[in-house]
Amino acid sequence: xxxxxxxxxxxxxxxxxxxxxxxxxxxxxxxxxxxxxxxxxxxxxxxxxxxxxxxxxxxxxxxxxxxxxxxxxxxxxxxxxxxxxxxxxxxxxxxxxxxxxxxxxxxxxxxxxxxxxxxxxxxxxxxxxxxxxxxxxxxxxxxxxxxxxxxxxxxxxxxxxxxxxxxxxxxxxxxxxxxxxxxxxxxxxxxxxxxxxxxxxxxxxxxxxxxxxxxxxxxxxxxxxxxxxxxxxxxxxxxxxxxxxxxxxxxxxxxxxxxxxxxxxxxxxxxxxxxxxxxxxxxxxxxxxxxxxxxxxxxxxxxxxxxxxxxxxxxxxxxxxxxxxxxxxxxxxxxxxxxxxxxxxxxxxxxxxxxxxxxxxxxxxxxxxxxxxxxxxxxxxxxxxxxxxxxxxxxxxxxxxxxxxxxxxxxxxxxxxxxxxxxxxxxxxxxxxxxxxxxxxxxxxxxxxxxxxxxxxxxxxxxxxxxxxxxxxxxxxxxxxxxxxxxxxxxxxxxxxxxxxx
Ligand code: NAD
Numbered sequence: 001x002x003x004x005x006x007x008x009x010x011x012x013x014x015x016x017x018x019x020x021x022x023x024x025x026x027x028x029x030x031x032x033x034x035x036x037x038x039x040x041x042x043x044x045x046x047x048x049x050x051x052x053x054x055x056x057x058x059x060x061x062x063x064x065x066x067x068x069x070x071x072x073x074x075x076x077x078x079x080x081x082x083x084x085x086x087x088x089x090x091x092x093x094x095x096x097x098x099x100x101x102x103x104x105x106x107x108x109x110x111x112x113x114x115x116x117x118x119x120x121x122x123x124x125x126x127x128x129x130x131x132x133x134x135x136x137x138x139x140x141x142x143x144x145x146x147x148x149x150x151x152x153x154x155x156x157x158x159x160x161x162x163x164x165x166x167x168x169x170x171x172x173x174x175x176x177x178x179x180x181x182x183x184x185x186x187x188x189x190x191x192x193x194x195x196x197x198x199x200x201x202x203x204x205x206x207x208x209x210x211x212x213x214x215x216x217x218x219x220x221x222x223x224x225x226x227x228x229x230x231x232x233x234x235x236x237x238x239x240x241x242x243x244x245x246x247x248x249x250x251x252x253x254x255x256x257x258x259x260x261x262x263x264x265x266x267x268x269x270x271x272x273x274x275x276x277x278x279x280x281x282x283x284x285x286x287x288x289x290x291x292x293x294x295x296x297x298x299x300x301x302x303x304x305x306x307x308x309x310x311x312x313x314x315x316x317x318x319x320x321x322x323x324x325x326x327x328x329x330x331x332x333x334x335x336x337x338x339x340x341x342x343x344x345x346x347x348x349x350x351x352x353x354x355x356x357x358x359x360x361x362x363x364x365x366x367x368x369x370x371x372x373x374x375x376x377x378x379x380x381x382x383x384x385x386x387x388x389x390x391x392x393x394x395x396x397x398x399x400x401x402x403x404x405x406x407x408x409x410x411x412x413x414x415x416x417x418x419x420x421x422x423x424x425x426x427x428x429x430x431x432x433x434x435x436x437x438x439x440x441x442x443x444x445x446x447x448x449x450x451x452x453x454x455x456x457x458x459x460x461x462x463x464x465x466x467x468x469x470x471x472x473x474x475x476x477x478x479x480x481x482x483x484x485x486x487x488x489x490x491x492x493x494x495x496x497x498x499x500x501x502x
Contacts, residue, residue: 083097331358440455
């Protein structure tokens with residue numbers, strides 16, 4: 001079936017497909033209606049992507065770059081329009097949505113500009129034993145990559161996979177979150193507008209079942225971003241067919257404040273890291289461990305800043321609503337647990353939860369086993385814990401199964417403390433900065449997942465290394481032949497003893 005014929009059939013099928021609504025969480029208003037794609041449609045989209053991928057691969061790096069550059073320019077031109085869709089589906093303030101897109105565009109530019117350098121065939125040393133060989137490695141595209149995304153940064157997060165996978169020569173089938181299908185649709189349509197001749201970026205929409213179908217639709221790799229619980233399900237499903245997975249999950253990031261830190265900067269960073277996007281940031285600051293020598297002063301600085309913030313749906317609001325309604329109960333539960341068990345509500349408290357908004361909450365000295373410390377809260381809440389020294393801070397920061405990002409404020413020991421954090425990324429004397437550096441790999445350890453988006457590692461994540469040796473000249477003593485002369489292996493053993501035995 002030709003591409004156009006397939007699209008026509010799917011459009012007719014879409015007309016019969018059940019749909020779901022996309023809701024503006026600020027108002028409850030319906031802002032879109034999207035199909036719930038079943039396994040058959042998902043399979044068709046994967047097949048269409050696969051058909052288009054071969055020509056995309058053949059374009060080579062410079063051919064793909066031209067097309068991806070056109071798409072990037074279109075994204076720049078229509079940034080405000082896409083920012084509007086992000087606002088409508090997540091409720092976040094317009095400026096935050098624009099900032100998200102600034103990062104998207106910069107990452108897309110980096111991926112396309114660096115794909116060739118990182119992935120093209122390169123020579124490696126063949127070593128002494130194989131010196132008659134030329135040895136090379138090249139990173140080839142997997143084929144079709146299934147990308148399953150979350151709603152909290154509905155463009156930035158999935159584009160960390162999409163941009164890098166496309167630049168590496170793959171086709172992508174994208175399943176956006178059921179809370180932000182319009183953002184996914186906008187991205188796919190804009191690509192089709194900029195690159196009409198290569199339908200290598202396809203969309204499927206729906207709930208978890210559509211994502212589950214994508215894992216089983218014959219894709220060559222799945223890049224999942226979302227909660228740890230779903231990540232495990234995705235991995236189990238992909239295991240059945242040995243489909244490789246990239247799993248980017250939740251976090252419980254800590255910020256450490258040393259006694260010599262710039263306290264004002266550390267307070268500013270903690271409040272932004274914890275409360276921007278209403279705390280719905282995988283690499284958001286959820287816990288602070290502050291040296292007791294400066295703890296009182298620091299807590300006051302944090303409180304003063306947090307007290308000024310107001311959530312709302314209007315353009316000037318500091319942050320928006322809780323996008324996913326069911327998260328409100330989790331946030332409330334964490335606040336209750338911390339306060340019921342001895343934590344002090346310094347700013348806000350139980351009454352701060354006014355769905356769909358949650359006002360800033362700062363809690364001090366909560367028990368280390370309270371859920372506000374042990375589980376991802378994903379709300380505009382912050383727990384500030386005093387510690388006797390930074391060694392205790394590191395121990396407590398690392399006492400979680402998560403290991404996504406982290407922050408350290410220290411004048412003298414920043415790099416040393418960063419290295420001791422069990423996390424995939426650390427910002428020293430700023431917060432979240434690593435996400436804005438396209439050359440830096442992004443990802444976590446433990447319950448935060450594995451694999452990397454962004455940077456050279458992010459490009460390689462979407463490519464399979466292929467090693468090739470080519471014989472330059474034949475050697476008289478070839479041990480890998482049944483015709484090898486007697487004594488060949490003992491000569492090789494003698495050689496290795498001389499070379500590697502010392
Ligand atoms: P989620 O796990 O509920 O859903 C993520 C996606 O998975 C959605 O598209 C959903 O439809 C799909 N899905 C659900 N069940 C599935 C199944 N069985 N098989 C396949 N797909 C399925 O997560 P969410 O609420 O959308 O996102 C919030 C979470 O994402 C938070 O935990 C946050 O920390 C995390 N997150 C992580 C990163 C990161 O880079 N590490 C970035 C952003 C968000």
